[in-house]
Amino acid sequence: MAEQQLLEKYAELALKTGVNLQKDQALVINSSIEGADFTRIVARKAYELGAKNVHINWTDDELTLLKFEHAPEEVLTNIPSWQVEKHLDFAKDGAALLAIRSTNPDLLKDIDPAKVAKANKASGEAMKEFRQYTMNDRIAWSIISIPTGDWAQKIFPEKSREDAIESLWDSIFKIVRVDKEDPVAAWEKHNQLLHQARTYLNKKAYRALVFKSEGTDIRFELPEGHIWKGGSAETTGGVTFNPNMPTEEVFTVPHKYGVNGKVTAKKPLVYGGNMIDGFSLTFKDGKVVDFEAEKGYDTLKHLLDTDEGASRLGELALVPHASPISQSGLIFYNTLFDENASCHIALGKAYPTNVEGGSDMNEAELDKHGINDSLTHVDFMIGSAELDIDGETADGNLEPVFRQGAWAIDFNE
Amino acid sequence: MAEQQLLEKYAELALKTGVNLQKDQALVINSSIEGADFTRIVARKAYELGAKNVHINWTDDELTLLKFEHAPEEVLTNIPSWQVEKHLDFAKDGAALLAIRSTNPDLLKDIDPAKVAKANKASGEAMKEFRQYTMNDRIAWSIISIPTGDWAQKIFPEKSREDAIESLWDSIFKIVRVDKEDPVAAWEKHNQLLHQARTYLNKKAYRALVFKSEGTDIRFELPEGHIWKGGSAETTGGVTFNPNMPTEEVFTVPHKYGVNGKVTAKKPLVYGGNMIDGFSLTFKDGKVVDFEAEKGYDTLKHLLDTDEGASRLGELALVPHASPISQSGLIFYNTLFDENASCHIALGKAYPTNVEGGSDMNEAELDKHGINDSLTHVDFMIGSAELDIDGETADGNLEPVFRQGAWAIDFNE
Ligand SMILES: [Zn+2]
Ligand SMILES: [Zn+2]
Ligand SMILES: [Zn+2]
Ligand SMILES: [Zn+2]
Incomplete structure (x- = not known):
């Protein structure tokens, strides 16, 4: 596990610079169970920043794999209406959405790609209305990543699981500027540079x-x-x-x-x-x-x-x-x-x-x-x-x- | 963590004797994140026994507490309709329900009891229709327990966290007859004794x-x-x-x-x-x-x-x-x-x-x-x-x- 102080800074950056959480706003977090320690920090900070509600959609790689291995196609392609309603409910209420990604890139490598494609398509179809909220910027949303053991070892195959996780945390902290004294300010400067480029190209x-x-x-x-x-x-x-x-x-x-x-x-x-x-x-x-x-x-x-x-x-x-x-x-x-x-x-x-x-x-x-x-x-x-x-x-x-x-x-x- | 073999036996007992999972039936599990290791074993075994779907409602004590500490009353007493629909959906499909309980008895001790009561009442009202399924035995349901650190240390305050968890596992295994060679058979015998008593009283x-x-x-x-x-x-x-x-x-x-x-x-x-x-x-x-x-x-x-x-x-x-x-x-x-x-x-x-x-x-x-x-x-x-x-x-x-x-x-x- 990474240093507590850096995790706190990362959580704060995700909330302030990522979704720019507002007082009395609800926050929806997508997180894996493996990332629970970090996600709890984010949730606590969100409440401290004035969130009225923090709802977490927990996922688990192991259960996802089990489902793809065992569940019949009609279960994999059936996205129940309550699931769609859940997302829409929060979106209509103006909730912010923070996705904390930490997947294993090889998770479904032994699953028939046709099966995975059908499941993805069904989910894509069911979530069509909800996607309007993110892809049209009707709500604030942000995607960040944290390590899992499997992912870290994929990047650093020569390292022990623990060392690989540590190295991946280090890389992520550097890449998202959490190692800077004031990451929020560093992001403002970074955004200015990107805005310069886009202004030039728009002209x-x-x-x-x-x-x-x-x-x-x-x-x-x-x-x-x-x-x-x-x-x-x-x-x-x-x-x-x-x-x-x-x-x-x-x-x-x-x-x-x-x-x-x-x-x-x-x-x-x-x-x-x-x-x-x-x-x-x-x-x-x-x-x-x-x-x-x-x-x-x-x-x-x-x-x-x-x-x-x-x-x-x-x-x-x-x-x-x-x-x-x-x-x-x-x-x-x-x-x-x-x-x-x-x-x-x-x-x-x-x-x-x-x-x-x-x-x-x-x-x-x-x-x-x-x-x-x-x-x-x-x-x-x-x-x-x-x-x-x-x-x-x-x-x-x-x-x-x-x-x-x-x-x-x-x-x- | 308890011995793998006993965990497997406990999972099997919960599925066979607890909810008596049928082939092609869906299984809903309520579990805390802290209990994920055991819950994953149950999920794997459920699929092996022929479950068509295993859906897990994850909870987390820390997040529950944060919510009670910070969320306003209207959030605590608002049970969204998608949540009700989720439970009803599975019940109408004839799913089995396994609750794996592992709460900290002191979790909400510093929260105003009036607040907790209002939240419980709201949830009770929202779940009224669903409760018909469990309380009238329209679906198969079972409640079992597994240790958490906080709970174990409440029972064994003089022990270290790890030892307390170990001791609580031991007690649970004994009490639910998982330590027996064939727990499923032991439960059949036990049920016969209880049936004798109820037959006597009914007469x-x-x-x-x-x-x-x-x-x-x-x-x-x-x-x-x-x-x-x-x-x-x-x-x-x-x-x-x-x-x-x-x-x-x-x-x-x-x-x-x-x-x-x-x-x-x-x-x-x-x-x-x-x-x-x-x-x-x-x-x-x-x-x-x-x-x-x-x-x-x-x-x-x-x-x-x-x-x-x-x-x-x-x-x-x-x-x-x-x-x-x-x-x-x-x-x-x-x-x-x-x-x-x-x-x-x-x-x-x-x-x-x-x-x-x-x-x-x-x-x-x-x-x-x-x-x-x-x-x-x-x-x-x-x-x-x-x-x-x-x-x-x-x-x-x-x-x-x-x-x-x-x-x-x-x-x-
Ligand atoms: Zn893109
Ligand atoms: Zn892109
Ligand atoms: Zn009772
Ligand atoms: Zn009773």
Whole structure:
């Protein structure tokens, strides 16, 4: 277990900078039982900060695995209405949502990927209404991570379980700036830098971005009125929050029908407890028309088959290869970390907030604007030290955006 | 932690003899996080026995306490409809319910008893429909206990936390016959003995029982058609199950309007995280008209004030003073154990199954038959080595039932 003082600082950061908990607000926490010690600290601090209620949705890896091993498909795909109602109840009451993730990347590796895909799809369908609250920033939400033994040993296979957990805590504390004297202030400064980048890109309003590196040659058209976001976000009610901690990305939405070329992933992707690695996708008019994978081909296939939108893109994110996470030299097998070490794109649903007026558009309008919809949203990493990115201006000129994995722009100019 | 082999046997006993889990049935488990290791064993075994789904309602003492300390009354008394729906959903699907209790008897000792009472009442009201399923044996349910550190140290205050937990495991294993070679068979034999006693009392059909010991002189009228139960029960669907493990009692329902005299409790009662001790109650025509308590007077007052039925009785149970739990010489501060060491009565709701045709009666009919209703049902212990009980026959004769805390009857005659 990590030092008590750092855990307290981390809990406070998650509440203040993460969900920006307000007095008399309810807080919903998703946590594993293995993380109970930390979660209890968060709950106590939340009440101290004036939460009127802290509700915890406990999960347990071992029970999840048992269920996938033994329960019949109709149980795995039946998301009871009380479960949906629970989430909606809290959302309608304006609760903040803190997800404390700590999964084992290999948890479901021996489970038939088709089974996992069906369960994920059922959950995605049932939670459609609730997802509007998070993906349209109607409530404040934040995702953070804490170690489990299995996850830590996946990252540090040569270490003992205890040492691996300790090392992962150290890495996380560093990456989310909990080791700084005043983490909340450090995050404010960090957010300013991300806001500079997104302001620059919003002013440029590129028609498209072109990515080139080994195995990658692809043009992402950007919809008219697309918005670059990154760092802190704001709820429709005006509360500033940080959806992801860590976060190093600025991101927007690629055009649903305007992606052409081939991308190769540069890091493994853990999806639904299964790993996909050494994979590339070929797009035509926004849709995946071909793909290959050295590992997890079936899982990738099931992911792409989730629904119509799962084989189109919903996010395009820029992260310098020299980001603190990248510099740690570690592969985390956890999207929250790995996506913030690398430029990435996401299959599936786009954030409606990434386009002018998107929060108020219905599905048909979003489609017309080139904004993708799906039950799923899965990021994967395509950045590297060799990646070059050009921005295509309205008159067709190309301007350097990234060179050799780093910003080609000096935002202070 | 106790020996793995004994834990496995205990889990198996709870599933086979406790809820008698059927193939393709769902199982709902209520468990504390502190008991996760044991609960995981139960879940694994349940799936191995053919459960189609194991759903766990996790609780955590620390979070419960935090909530009572910080949350406003409207949060504490608001039982959301999804929570009710969750329980009803499983009940309607015929799920079995296993409660693995492991609470700290002093958990809420610093919380205003009025607050606790209001929260309990709200939950009692919200769960009224669901309670029909358990109290009318429409589903199979069972309550068992496992140690927590706080609870174990309350029983063994002179021991280290670890040793206290170890000792409590040992006591529990002994009391629930897990130390026997074949616990399931041992329970069958035990149930036969309890069935002998209840058959005898059912044949006798006493008009009343009269209890006499130090501080106690009271006559309990028994309703016409009252039924003595004890040991295993049967669901309306015909599945044999054991609602409590341990259980040493045979019990019936005293007449709602026919209790007169004074009883003195012989053991402390833990109610809603608070202790009531050294208390006695005076009844007139079934209702508490006077009471005193050396400790927890306010908690007792709030309990009696829960509703109209909380100051009348719903259960009368006979347990020889020489029961295995009593012989352990321990006070468990846990009703499941303490009630099975002593004759006891319960304030509040009666089991409709304790009267001929009761399961099909509505509230008015139950009242007419002298069967009490309430949001609450709280047992407290009135037995001792000095207790004498007489049975009053239809023609007014008195027959010895208990002498000096033991059966005055030889069931094998
Ligand atoms: Zn992203
Ligand atoms: Zn994403
Ligand atoms: Zn009883
Ligand atoms: Zn009882």
